[in-house]
Amino acid sequence: MSENMEMLERIARAITDDINVSRIDWTELSIVFSFEDDGFCSGHFGYAYDGDGRPTPFTLNSMDAEISASNYREWLRQDDDRGMIKMLFQFNRQSRKVQAAFEYDNSSRWQVTPANIDVITDELRPDLDAG
Known part of the structure; x- marks a missing residue:
């Protein structure tokens, strides 16, 4: 298994x-x-989607995922690079597939506001089914 995949699995x-996640019924x-x-992880937010695609917002109780995400960011960062400012991490419980997307410049990317919450929760919904 590649080091990249090991680090993503550690985050998952x-x-x-x-x-907080274990209390939610999610796919x-x-x-x-x-x-x-x-490289310090200054925050996070997430949505867990049930089998019908309905989102439930969550935050993590432990800092373990933030630490793992920061370690992954530093592992990816080039010596002369400032590194990503945001990472979207997605995981499917049934297929065990993971996916990550990165943002390097736009600090408002994936930002949730009252005006865009429905659009963002739909945009953030993973498509990592078992098929």
């Missing part, structure tokens, strides 16, 4: 082991991590 495990989830210039 930290998220799925979190008590897929998305979580957005935000990073400071020094």
Whole structure:
């Protein structure tokens, strides 16, 4: 298994082991991590989607996923690169598939507001089914 996949699986495990996520009935989830210039994860938010695609918002109780996400960011970062400012991490519980997308410039990407919540929750919904 590649080191890249091991690091993504470590993030997935930290998220799925979190008590706040374990209380939700979900099939897929998305979580957005935000990073400071020094690599510190300054926050996160997520949505867990049930089998019908209905989102439930969540935050993590433990910092384990934030630490794993920060470590992944630093592992990906080139020596002369400032690194990503946001990462969208997606996971499917049934297929065990993971996916990550990165933002390097636009700090408002994936930002949730009252005006766009329906659009963003739909945009963040993973499509990592078993098929």
